[in-house]
Amino acid sequence: MAAGGSASRRAQEARRQERLLREQWQSARRQAQQWEAASEGERRIAAQLLVLTERGWRLLVDRRWPGTRTANVDMLLVGPGGVFVIDVKNWRSAPEVSDGRLCAGGERRDEHAAKLLAVTKAAESAVASLGMSPVAVQPLMVFAGHRVDTALGRIRLLGEHEIGPALLSECRRLRTESVRAMADLLERVFPDYEGSAVAHEAPPTPVTQQQVMPDGLLDLESLRDAALEGALRAPIEQWMTFLHPDQVALVRRNWSGPARISGPAGTGKTVVGLHRAVHLAKRTGGRILYVTFANNLPRVQGTFLKTMSPAVADRVDFRSLHSWAQEFLHARGVPVRLHGDKAETAFSLAWKHVGRGSRLAEIDPRPGYWREEIDHVIKGRGITTFEEYASVPRRRRRTVLRRAHRQAVWELYEAYESRRTERGVHDFNDVLSLALAEARRHADRSPYTSVIVDEVQDLTLVGVRLLHALVGDTPNGLLLVGDGQQAVYPGGFRLAEAGVDIRGDRGQVLKTNYRNSKQVLDAALTVVADDAFEDIDGLRTPGRREVDLTYHDGRVVRVTKPTADAHDQALLDALRALRDGARADAAVLCPSMRAIGHYQRLLSQGGIPVCLLEHYDGRAVDSVKLGTYRRAKGLEFKYVYLPQHDAALANEAATGGSGATEVPETAREREELLRSQLFVAMTRARDLLWLGSVSP
Numbered sequence: 001m002a003a004g005g006s007a008s009r010r011a012q013e014a015r016r017q018e019r020l021l022r023e024q025w026q027s028a029r030r031q032a033q034q035w036e037a038a039s040e041g042e043r044r045i046a047a048q049l050l051v052l053t054e055r056g057w058r059l060l061v062d063r064r065w066p067g068t069r070t071a072n073v074d075m076l077l078v079g080p081g082g083v084f085v086i087d088v089k090n091w092r093s094a095p096e097v098s099d100g101r102l103c104a105g106g107e108r109r110d111e112h113a114a115k116l117l118a119v120t121k122a123a124e125s126a127v128a129s130l131g132m133s134p135v136a137v138q139p140l141m142v143f144a145g146h147r148v149d150t151a152l153g154r155i156r157l158l159g160e161h162e163i164g165p166a167l168l169s170e171c172r173r174l175r176t177e178s179v180r181a182m183a184d185l186l187e188r189v190f191p192d193y194e195g196s197a198v199a200h201e202a203p204p205t206p207v208t209q210q211q212v213m214p215d216g217l218l219d220l221e222s223l224r225d226a227a228l229e230g231a232l233r234a235p236i237e238q239w240m241t242f243l244h245p246d247q248v249a250l251v252r253r254n255w256s257g258p259a260r261i262s263g264p265a266g267t268g269k270t271v272v273g274l275h276r277a278v279h280l281a282k283r284t285g286g287r288i289l290y291v292t293f294a295n296n297l298p299r300v301q302g303t304f305l306k307t308m309s310p311a312v313a314d315r316v317d318f319r320s321l322h323s324w325a326q327e328f329l330h331a332r333g334v335p336v337r338l339h340g341d342k343a344e345t346a347f348s349l350a351w352k353h354v355g356r357g358s359r360l361a362e363i364d365p366r367p368g369y370w371r372e373e374i375d376h377v378i379k380g381r382g383i384t385t386f387e388e389y390a391s392v393p394r395r396r397r398r399t400v401l402r403r404a405h406r407q408a409v410w411e412l413y414e415a416y417e418s419r420r421t422e423r424g425v426h427d428f429n430d431v432l433s434l435a436l437a438e439a440r441r442h443a444d445r446s447p448y449t450s451v452i453v454d455e456v457q458d459l460t461l462v463g464v465r466l467l468h469a470l471v472g473d474t475p476n477g478l479l480l481v482g483d484g485q486q487a488v489y490p491g492g493f494r495l496a497e498a499g500v501d502i503r504g505d506r507g508q509v510l511k512t513n514y515r516n517s518k519q520v521l522d523a524a525l526t527v528v529a530d531d532a533f534e535d536i537d538g539l540r541t542p543g544r545r546e547v548d549l550t551y552h553d554g555r556v557v558r559v560t561k562p563t564a565d566a567h568d569q570a571l572l573d574a575l576r577a578l579r580d581g582a583r584a585d586a587a588v589l590c591p592s593m594r595a596i597g598h599y600q601r602l603l604s605q606g607g608i609p610v611c612l613l614e615h616y617d618g619r620a621v622d623s624v625k626l627g628t629y630r631r632a633k634g635l636e637f638k639y640v641y642l643p644q645h646d647a648a649l650a651n652e653a654a655t656g657g658s659g660a661t662e663v664p665e666t667a668r669e670r671e672e673l674l675r676s677q678l679f680v681a682m683t684r685a686r687d688l689l690w691l692g693s694v695s696p
């Protein structure tokens with residue numbers, strides 16, 4: 001729509017909101033005047049909340065705190081914006097927050113905050129039974145006679161002028177039926193204190209001049225602007241507020257030590273991880289590190305969390321492991337010089353002088369395989385002596401290496417290390433090892449109370465040890481989220497090797513897939529059906545796993561064309577056929593960077609706007625997303641297009657690697673990895689999975 005069109009729509013909506021609010025404001029002020037026990041300031045607050053009751057919100061006033069005889073809750077407000085636990089204060093001095101403490105008139109008032117948080121917890125427990133996540137329950141302290149808009153941890157402090165606009169501009173979280181169900185439930189759990197509920201429909205009384213509250217016009221204007229903002233905002237997605245009650249239980253659970261959430265693709269692991277981050281940030285008041293291996297995922301997850309729970313967003317750090325580790329080292333004054341290209345050159349030289357002529361070339365002449373061996377098996381596991389390497393179980397590596405082969409690998413490793421150190425540079429594994437040493441040296445100086453690791457199966461052993469070192473075995477400290485079936489990097493580890501002990505109910509498995517239809521999942525599972533995998537707990541699991549399916553609308557479209565050009569044309573046609581606005585939910589995923597280059601050109605020349613996944617931050621943009629299978633990890637899209645989806649596998653199978661001397665085991669390992677990556681890409685699809693192939 002043209003800018004002028006949208007501006008006129010906005011103006012129209014503003015006029016509509018103003019008319020509506022004028023009537024609602026009149027009625028609310030009449031009701032507030034009847035609130036006899038209240039001060040003038042409290043009545044002004046009530047008037048603003050009563051405006052909300054005219055707009056489908058439910059206000060419960062002066063309720064008894066469950067489990068107590070005399071303690072009360074000033075107000076509970078339930079509406080499209082969520083559930084608010086409100087404490088109204090009539091303090092002479094303005095509230096101040098400093099160093100995380102609440103003060104007024106030079107005196108500490110922390111006990112008021114503590115009480116409000118305790119009531120909020122009771123409200124969270126109550127609504128959890130209906131599947132509402134704690135993220136939708138917010139404590140508010142509202143101050144009569146003051147202008148305030150600040151936060152004390154998760155408590156929002158608002159003045160009497162700020163409360164109405166703040167609530168009206170909230171994103172829509174609850175539908176009408178949910179508002180009703182939540183309010184009915186809270187009414188039962190928090191009984192009437194002394195029959196003081198405000199009548200929803202007050203009998204109309206004529207408004208006299210004396211009854212008109214001061215600043216009425218000012219409030220109306222800010223209310224109108226806020227209402228307009230709220231009305232124009234897209235509603236928050238359902239999953240950000242509602243979860244399955246079993247998921248809510250996991251989010252709120254108290255774990256006595258490290259915990260783990262696993263489960264097949266699409267079973268809500270990340271969703272639980274995100275809600276748990278919010279829950280912990282609210283409950284502990286400390287900092288939470290939410291970390292993944294991939295670079296782009298933290299941005300997307302950060303955007304989601306900010307929408308879900310803006311009040312705590314600044315206390316959850318979303319980071320990729322390596323960038324976080326680098327910053328951590330800088331902050332601690334540990335010199336680090338990460339230089340991927342120079343490290344790569346060091347390896348190439350080592351291969352040329354030591355590897356290529358060794359017996360390793362008989363097993364696999366591709367240097368890449370041996371680079372992975374060094375990265376994932378030797379350095380990734382923190383191995384520093386040959387004796388360790390000689391006997392280490394090489395998890396998820398298929399080739400059997402006898403002692404003589406391992407000796408040859410070790411020589412290659414030493415040659416690489418000496419060339420790397422000559423150049424004075426570090427590689428990615430060095431960054432993690434340095435950070436681990438530093439974290440262990442000063443275990444008492446960790447900036448985090450909790451660490452949540454998503455897609456943990458992609459980390460190396462050293463990576464997991466590092467994150468464990470930040471919080472140790474403290475209650476609710478470490479949470480590992482992931483699924484071994486979706487490992488897209490070579491090598492692997494077991495948790496026991498990292499010294500992480502998950503026992504009893506601290507290991508949870510999710511079993512309901514909320515993302516994929518049977519058709520989509522069957523297609524994806526066919527790819528990995530024969531690939532049993534070992535997860536980080538050491539359990540061997542068959543490739544075809546049982547899950548409960550709840551989403552039924554996804555379909556698979558297979559398109560086979562005789563030439564690459566015809567295939568690409570079919571892809572362009574399919575993307576052009578997307579209805580207006582649907583591009584924001586579409587992704588083209590490819591196995592390699594080379595393919596990305598090709599499709600980026602194709603789409604751009606075809607006039608289809610493209611957003612590379614490395615630039616995507618979770619906000620809706622009207623472009624087709626484009627990225628590798630690996631980059632798509634942890635994400636999902638309504639429409640997923642996998643051009644030439646079977647080409648990489650067919651190519652690997654046809655060449656069996658790169659030559660006649662190839663031992664099939666390394667080729668099989670590569671194929672297995674390619675299948676895992678393809679499986680990950682396919683399970684990103686919600687409504688459509690488009691599988692392109694070229695077959696003459």
Ligand SMILES: Nc1ncnc2c1ncn2[C@@H]1O[C@H](COP(=O)(O)OP(=O)(O)OP(=O)(O)O)[C@@H](O)[C@H]1O
Pocket residue numbers: 239242243244247263264265266267268269270271272483486513514515633634635636683
């Ligand atoms: N209780 C629920 N009700 C409806 N949808 C849900 C629920 N829980 C999660 N979802 C949705 O299911 C989808 C998958 O969730 P999520 O991405 O957390 O799964 P995951 O297990 O991390 O997936 P993967 O391992 O494949 O990355 C998301 O669209 C999420 O919003």
